[in-house]
Amino acid sequence: MSGEDVGDLKRVDKETEKGIDELLESGSDEETDQEKGVRAGEGENLEKGGEEGGNPGQGGEGDAAAAPGEEEGRPTRDANKPKGLPRFIAANPPNALERKLQVCCIRCRLIKTKAQFYEVGCENCPSLIPKGSQEEVEEYTSKKFDGIISVVDPDDSWARKWVRLNKQIVPGVYAMRCREFLRQ
Incomplete structure (x- = not known):
């Protein structure tokens, strides 16, 4: 019996590997389809805003000020930073190593x-x-x-x-x- 159990385990492992590979492939395809849907939806909103004269309820001028990809109510990284400095200001390092x-x-x-x-x-x-x-x-x-x-x-x-x-x-x-x- 121990020989059959070992053989079954090997067969299960191969089947599991195939299943994992299939899941990974299908998961990456689904993400791509979702990303395409999001991109297509963003393009439609821009087109609607341009065609309908920018009605505030239709995603026109009111939505143009919002940054893409940001959700309302979600704090940004810059909320804790001091107000005096711009977001990504930094001094360049010396360009001469001597x-x-x-x-x-x-x-x-x-x-x-x-x-x-x-x-x-x-x-x-x-x-x-x-x-x-x-x-x-x-x-x-x-x-x-x-x-x-x-x-x-x-x-x-x-x-x-x-x-x-x-x-x-x-x-x-x-x-x-x-x-x-x-x-x-």
């Missing part, structure tokens, strides 16, 4: 190249180093800094707290310490 080409803002310690400060300015303190101002870039940046850290999420960053950076900074690359001070 240490001698990198400088940091003396006030907020953001690290970039001089060309990047000239082209974009300082995202944390735009009043100190505005975009396109070569004189301020020379005056308010320094090559004398120690250590580099990257801050991705300023709200939850223990490294930002340890180095004593402001909570309102943009994500970017920062110096741990700047050895120059702001001139009065």
Whole structure:
């Protein structure tokens, strides 16, 4: 009997594999059909809004302001973010990997190249180093800094707290310490 049980188990395993393969194939087909239906429904709503002159009840102008794919009543990711910063603002990292080409803002310690400060300015303190101002870039940046850290999420960053950076900074690359001070 033990030989038959082993043979039956092997046969069941093969049948189970076939069943799983069939389920996976049919499941992927159903998702594709559902996705097509959703896409077709979205296209119909857009067409109706355009043909009927944009009646608010028919999916015209009133629905145009809603983002596609968002459901009403569902909180967005940005609900917890501070209102002062735009959604995806971040400072570009230094585009030169050579240490001698990198400088940091003396006030907020953001690290970039001089060309990047000239082209974009300082995202944390735009009043100190505005975009396109070569004189301020020379005056308010320094090559004398120690250590580099990257801050991705300023709200939850223990490294930002340890180095004593402001909570309102943009994500970017920062110096741990700047050895120059702001001139009065």
